[in-house]
Amino acid sequence: MAFGDLLEQVGSTGRFQVAHVTLLCMPILMMASHNLLQNFVASVPPHTCSAHANQSALSRLSQGEVLLVTVPLDQQGQPQRCQRYAAPQWSLLVPNETAGSEGGSEGTGPELQGCTDGWAYNMTEMTSTIISEWDLVCDLRSLKQMGQTIYMGGVLVGALIFGSLSDKYGRRILLLISNLMIAVGGTCAAFSNSFSVFCVFRFFCGMGLCGLVLNSFSLIVEWIPTHVRTVVGTGTGYCYTMGQLILAVVAYFIRDWRWLTLAVSLPFYVSFLYSWWFLESARWLVLNKKSEQAVKNLRAVARFNGRHEEGEKINLDMLQESMKKEMSCSQVTHSALDLFRTPSMRTITVCLSAVWFSTSFAYYGLSMDLQKFGVDIYLIQVIFGAVDIPAKVVITVSMSVLGRRPSQCAALILSGVTILINLSVPFEKQMLRTTLAVVGKGCLAASFNCCYLYSGELYPTVIRQNGMGWVAMMARLGAMVAPMVLLSADAVPWLPAFIYGGAPILSGVFAYFLPETLGSPLPDTIQDVEERGNGKRKSPTSSPRKEELVLQDPITTLLKESA
Numbered sequence: 001m002a003f004g005d006l007l008e009q010v011g012s013t014g015r016f017q018v019a020h021v022t023l024l025c026m027p028i029l030m031m032a033s034h035n036l037l038q039n040f041v042a043s044v045p046p047h048t049c050s051a052h053a054n055q056s057a058l059s060r061l062s063q064g065e066v067l068l069v070t071v072p073l074d075q076q077g078q079p080q081r082c083q084r085y086a087a088p089q090w091s092l093l094v095p096n097e098t099a100g101s102e103g104g105s106e107g108t109g110p111e112l113q114g115c116t117d118g119w120a121y122n123m124t125e126m127t128s129t130i131i132s133e134w135d136l137v138c139d140l141r142s143l144k145q146m147g148q149t150i151y152m153g154g155v156l157v158g159a160l161i162f163g164s165l166s167d168k169y170g171r172r173i174l175l176l177i178s179n180l181m182i183a184v185g186g187t188c189a190a191f192s193n194s195f196s197v198f199c200v201f202r203f204f205c206g207m208g209l210c211g212l213v214l215n216s217f218s219l220i221v222e223w224i225p226t227h228v229r230t231v232v233g234t235g236t237g238y239c240y241t242m243g244q245l246i247l248a249v250v251a252y253f254i255r256d257w258r259w260l261t262l263a264v265s266l267p268f269y270v271s272f273l274y275s276w277w278f279l280e281s282a283r284w285l286v287l288n289k290k291s292e293q294a295v296k297n298l299r300a301v302a303r304f305n306g307r308h309e310e311g312e313k314i315n316l317d318m319l320q321e322s323m324k325k326e327m328s329c330s331q332v333t334h335s336a337l338d339l340f341r342t343p344s345m346r347t348i349t350v351c352l353s354a355v356w357f358s359t360s361f362a363y364y365g366l367s368m369d370l371q372k373f374g375v376d377i378y379l380i381q382v383i384f385g386a387v388d389i390p391a392k393v394v395i396t397v398s399m400s401v402l403g404r405r406p407s408q409c410a411a412l413i414l415s416g417v418t419i420l421i422n423l424s425v426p427f428e429k430q431m432l433r434t435t436l437a438v439v440g441k442g443c444l445a446a447s448f449n450c451c452y453l454y455s456g457e458l459y460p461t462v463i464r465q466n467g468m469g470w471v472a473m474m475a476r477l478g479a480m481v482a483p484m485v486l487l488s489a490d491a492v493p494w495l496p497a498f499i500y501g502g503a504p505i506l507s508g509v510f511a512y513f514l515p516e517t518l519g520s521p522l523p524d525t526i527q528d529v530e531e532r533g534n535g536k537r538k539s540p541t542s543s544p545r546k547e548e549l550v551l552q553d554p555i556t557t558l559l560k561e562s563a
Contacts, residue, residue, distance in 0.1 A: 006282075006314060007225045010298050011305025017224050020278070021232055024216045025239045027179065027271040032243035032385070033250070033264035034182070034209055038148045039370050039377060040247075041257035043129050046122040047137055049084035049115035058088065068092050072112065082138035086111040114138070125377075127256045134195045143195060145483035148368055150199045152483075154206025156476035162211035163469060166218065170288075172280045175215040179272035181208030186265025190258045205265075222281040223301075237392070237449070244385025252378045282319075291316050338463045339470055344515075344530045348458050349470065351510040355408065355451050356471040358507035361478030362415060363444040365500040366437060368483055375434050383434070387442040395446035403518040404454045405511065411450055412508035415443035419501030423494050444504070457517040460529050 011017065048071045051058050058066050069088040071079045089110055121132045130136065136143045166174045185204035192198035217236070224232055247264070254260040279301065285294035298314050339349040367384060370377045398407040418440035425433050451471075459467035488495045515532055523529050 006298060006319065007223070009307070009310050009314070010302035011307050012225050013228055014305030014307070016301045016304040020223055021220055021236070023271075023274060023278075024220050025236055027212055027268060028216060028236060028239040029243045029246060030264055030267055031209060031213065031240050033247045034151075034186070034205055036244065036247055036367060036381070037261065037264060038144075038151070038368060039381065040126075040251040041130055041261055042136075042144050042147060043126055043377065044131050044137065044141075044144070045126060045129065047081055047119045047132075048079045049082070050117040050120045052084075052088060053117045055088055061093075065093060072109070082115060083112045084115060086113045125255070129257045130195065130198060133257070136195065142487050145486055147195070147199050147202065148364075148483040149480050151202045151206045152364075152476060152480040154203035155210045156206075156473065156480065157203075158207035158210030159214070159469070159472055159476060161207070162214050166211075166215050167284075170280050170284055171215040171218045171222075172275070172278050174211055175219065175278065176272060176275050178208045178211030178215060179268050179275055181205070182212065183265055183268035183272055186261055186268070190261040190265065218284075219278060219281060222283045223279075238389070241385060241388040241392075244388070245382055248378050248381035248385065251381070286319060291319055295319055336466050336470060338526060339467055342526060342530050344532070344534075345526060347513060348515075348529070349467065351514050352451070352455055352458065352467075352471050353474045354507040354510040355412065355447070356455075356475040357478040358412065358503040359444055359447045359451060359478070360475035361482050362419065362500045362504050363441070363448065364479045364482040365485060365496070366419070366441045366444070369486055375430055380434065383438055384441050387438050388445040391442035391446040392449045395449050399450060399453065399518070403516050404450065404457065405514055405516045408447065408450045408454055408511045408514070409508045411443050411447040412504040412511060415440045415447065416501045416503070416505035416508065418443065419497055419504075423497050423501070440501075447504070454514070454517065457520070458514065458523075458529075460523040460525050463526065 048067060051066050051070050058070070061069070067079055069085070069090060069092050071084050074080050087110070115138065119132075119135055119137060123132065126132075130147070131144065134140075162174055162178065182205050185201045185208060189198050189201035189205065192201060220232060220236060250263055251260055254263055279297045280293070282294040282297050285291065285297065295314055295316060298319070299312065302308060302310055302312075302314075338345065340346050370380045370384070395407055395411060398410070418436045422433055422436045422440070425436065427433070455468060455471055456464065482500075485496050485499050488499070520532070521528075523532065
């Protein structure tokens with residue numbers, strides 16, 4: 001009897017599994033709210049230098065007149081954001097007087113200075129943001145991108161720490177800690193009195209979020225039978241997509257950054273409280289020599305599903321027999337070095353590293369700078385979230401019909417091409433620019449969906465967890481680097497889009513060198529991978545159960561560290 005048979009015996013997809021999956025998915029709805037929160041809390045409002053504090057005559061002028069005599073115009077005829085006249089240009093109030101109207105060119109116009117008295121912000125869209133709160137503009141504008149990089153750094157650290165801790169101490173306790181970290185970290189971030197303190201607590205939110213995803217998906221897949229894992233995993237993945245839409249709605253009604261941060265953090269207190277109800281994974285308990293507790297948990301599930309008699313039949317011998325294969329495999333030690341020891345493994349690891357890095361890099365490069373499209377940020381957030389739904393459907397059909405490799409290559413290259421085409425579209429054509437950006441973002445979402453599955457099929461069972469951990473780390477690095485690339489626009493305005501578009505095209509070429517896995521047996525050992533790389537085919541003796549593992553394994557491993 002396999003462990004899956006025990007799950008069938010205690011209720012398969014009964015009331016417990018439905019309640020269990022539903023409650024675990026609810027916090028995932030709020031994942032996007034933290035990942036993409038900076039689009040709203042760090043929105044940059046229109047701003048100019050404040051008027052001269054020592055000029056009482058300015059108080060008798062209208063706001064437009066004050067702006068006219070204190071702030072020069074840039075080359076586009078808009079008020080400059082980071083400079084003002086050293087002294088008010090009263091002559092500009094006199095009709096037909098144009099002297100100084102083009103002030104700002106060195107040596108030919110009035111003397112200019114920085115915003116020594118601070119900035120004046122146009123807060124018609126937001127009541128406050130961290131930008132207006134701490135004046136993260138002009139010389140400090142790079143701190144906005146640094147804040148998102150620090151948050152993604154927390155996600156990376158969380159992936160490194162919570163993965164090993166959950167294997168050692170269990171999924172349930174780490175899930176509780178993760179929910180509490182996000183709730184407390186988000187609350188403290190909402191009441192931060194400085195940008196540095198805000199970044200510290202956002203870092204802890206990133207760590208907690210990764211721990212939440214890691215342990216939620218582990219508990220989901222380890223308590224449901226094999227034949228429904230693909231469906232449940234796909235449905236759980238759509239929770240993140242729905243979360244992007246939820247964020248747009250919440251941000252639309254809450255325009256203050258502190259209240260918005262608090263609003264997306266408070267639900268995790270609720271999930272922390274009901275997470276005490278969850279049962280620890282019976283699989284983990286057996287592998288960690290806690291078989292008696294595993295039997296108790298299985299019997300509890302049976303009672304919840306109305307199968308009390310079937311649950312009472314389960315004993316220690318039956319449980320250990322069902323986990324014999326897993327227990328024997330756990331005795332063999334493998335490391336990340338095995339990802340590079342042999343030629344085929346090196347090729348797979350290098351190519352997948354490029355695919356994961358560039359997908360995450362371009363995805364967050366597009367998703368984290370919504371203001372550049374010149375469209376209402378709430379509307380563009382909804383559109384960017386909604387496009388994931390058809391994109392994932394299309395890529396799933398493509399993977400089943402055309403194969404994994406052509407689907408992965410096409411998604412990456414098409415996303416890069418649309419981003420590069422956008423470089424040649426004038427800023428005034430907002431509809432076309434937005435359409436191209438949405439297509440590009442949809443292709444990147446499709447690429448994410450593809451590489452979840454593809455990576456799980458490429459790595460052999462004995463080091464699949466190591467391989468998934470490695471590519472997840474590369475994805476986190478891509479997400480960390482993405483915000484910083486935006487800073488290059490100060491020197492070369494078109495450079496960020498060129499980099500965001502070029503990276504997925506280059507990785508699409510890397511993906512071409514990966515082997516096709518459609519219809520192939522799941523490799524169990526490194527030798528299986530090498531034989532496939534040398535053109536030898538493993539005999540197709542895999543059972544339907546094993547073929548289902550091809551689809552469910554990436555959900556078990558990598559979705560728990562998604563972006």
